[in-house]
Amino acid sequence: MATLEELRNQLDEIDNRMAELYQMRMDVCQQVGEYKVKAGRKVYDRQREKDKLADVASKVQGEFNKKGIKELYSQVMSMSRKLQYQRLVEAGALGRLPFIQIHSLDKENARVVFQGTEGAYGQAAMNQFFGEDVNCFHVRTFRDAMEAIEEGSADFAVLPIENSSAGPVNEMYDLLDEFENYIVAETILPVVHTLSGLPGTRLSEIKRVYSKAEALMQTTRFLDDHSDWQRISVVNTAIAAKKVLEDQDKAQAAVCSTYAAKIHGLEVLVDEINDEADNSTRFIVVTNQKIFLKDASKISIEFELPHESGSLYNILSHFIYNDLNMTKIESRPVEGKQWEYRFFVDFDGNLEDAAVKNAIRGLREEARNLRILGNYSIDGQI
Numbered sequence: 001m002a003t004l005e006e007l008r009n010q011l012d013e014i015d016n017r018m019a020e021l022y023q024m025r026m027d028v029c030q031q032v033g034e035y036k037v038k039a040g041r042k043v044y045d046r047q048r049e050k051d052k053l054a055d056v057a058s059k060v061q062g063e064f065n066k067k068g069i070k071e072l073y074s075q076v077m078s079m080s081r082k083l084q085y086q087r088l089v090e091a092g093a094l095g096r097l098p099f100i101q102i103h104s105l106d107k108e109n110a111r112v113v114f115q116g117t118e119g120a121y122g123q124a125a126m127n128q129f130f131g132e133d134v135n136c137f138h139v140r141t142f143r144d145a146m147e148a149i150e151e152g153s154a155d156f157a158v159l160p161i162e163n164s165s166a167g168p169v170n171e172m173y174d175l176l177d178e179f180e181n182y183i184v185a186e187t188i189l190p191v192v193h194t195l196s197g198l199p200g201t202r203l204s205e206i207k208r209v210y211s212k213a214e215a216l217m218q219t220t221r222f223l224d225d226h227s228d229w230q231r232i233s234v235v236n237t238a239i240a241a242k243k244v245l246e247d248q249d250k251a252q253a254a255v256c257s258t259y260a261a262k263i264h265g266l267e268v269l270v271d272e273i274n275d276e277a278d279n280s281t282r283f284i285v286v287t288n289q290k291i292f293l294k295d296a297s298k299i300s301i302e303f304e305l306p307h308e309s310g311s312l313y314n315i316l317s318h319f320i321y322n323d324l325n326m327t328k329i330e331s332r333p334v335e336g337k338q339w340e341y342r343f344f345v346d347f348d349g350n351l352e353d354a355a356v357k358n359a360i361r362g363l364r365e366e367a368r369n370l371r372i373l374g375n376y377s378i379d380g381q382i
């Protein structure tokens with residue numbers, strides 16, 4: 001029987017040949033890339049890759065090896081495509097991305113829409129980003145806000161996309177897909193809930209607490225200490241505050257922000273009642289133009305994938321091979337296609353970076369319905 005050393009010597013020899021063949025194969029792929037630049041051909045040829053996998057599998061023995069060589073060749077061809085995308089980008093074949101670079105947002109002359117009513121967290125986020133004197137109006141639903149942007153009755157909308165303890169706002173992801181609107185900035189608002197009531201209300205007088213369902217959930221620990229209080233959910237926290245003011249009944253209180261309490265003339269009875277001290281909501285600033293700030297550092301995209309083994313893994317490799325740092329991924333069901341998903345990915349970068357152009361080129365060819373949703377920074381700061 002051969003010794004381990006002898007066997008390893010054999011493996012070294014095989015690997016030397018494989019490395020040499022890999023180099024040779026990649027050199028040919030480079031030439032294929034150059035041909036495709038000239039001929040204006042797409043890099044990815046799905047049928048050719050399918051045939052190739054079947055062909056190499058037919059040349060080895062046993063199910064285990066057939067599966068193994070297919071996996072190996074999927075990787076080899078994926079490297080080959082990445083090399084070709086690089087050639088295309090170097091040759092300027094990517095063209096310009098249809099986004100216009102700007103140097104600043106015209107916050108002073110902007111007309112801005114938020115969802116909810118006076119005192120909503122959306123309004124606080126809007127004021128944080130655009131300032132207190134912003135020219136604004138509010139609408140009832142997120143969809144109404146997206147429509148106002150799309151039809152141009154507002155220049156920007158400020159809308160919540162994620163809460164640090166409750167997670168993503170699913171509806172916003174679906175609306176980003178549905179509307180031709182784009183993210184130009186984001187702003188993070190600390191969300192601090194209070195228990196507020198009519199001035200002079202004593203806790204012992206309270207019987208009913210109103211708020212948005214999420215806010216009632218985020219203050220469960222505090223509310224559990226007052227288990228005799230009935231919890232009633234309403235559309236949003238600002239509406240809860242408004243109701244408490246209008247009803248003029250000290251048996252009622254609202255879970256809302258200090259801001260909503262102030263706007264609706266309520267007194268903060270207990271401050272900071274959130275279960276989690278660091279509760280923040282991330283808001284996006286949306287517009288109907290394809291613009292990005294010069295030094296924007298984060299990109300959001302969406303794409304769809306077929307219900308096939310390895311499809312997400314293959315797509316995400318475009319981030320890895322271009323050294324891009326992916327910061328978030330969300331998925332939402334594709335309507336009318338059971339078990340197929342639309343993915344929303346955030347990653348660090350600017351649309352002018354070569355690595356970003358490379359990755360987008362690959363993603364555009366290999367995923368369905370790729371859309372760039374925006375290139376932006378926190379608070380739009382540069």
Ligand SMILES: C=C(O[C@@H]1C=C(C(=O)O)C=C[C@H]1O)C(=O)O
Pocket residue numbers: 029032043044045046048049052076077078080081
């Ligand atoms: C090399 C080519 O480009 C891509 C890579 C392939 C490969 O490495 O074998 C096959 C098909 C294409 O998706 C080609 O078109 O032949």
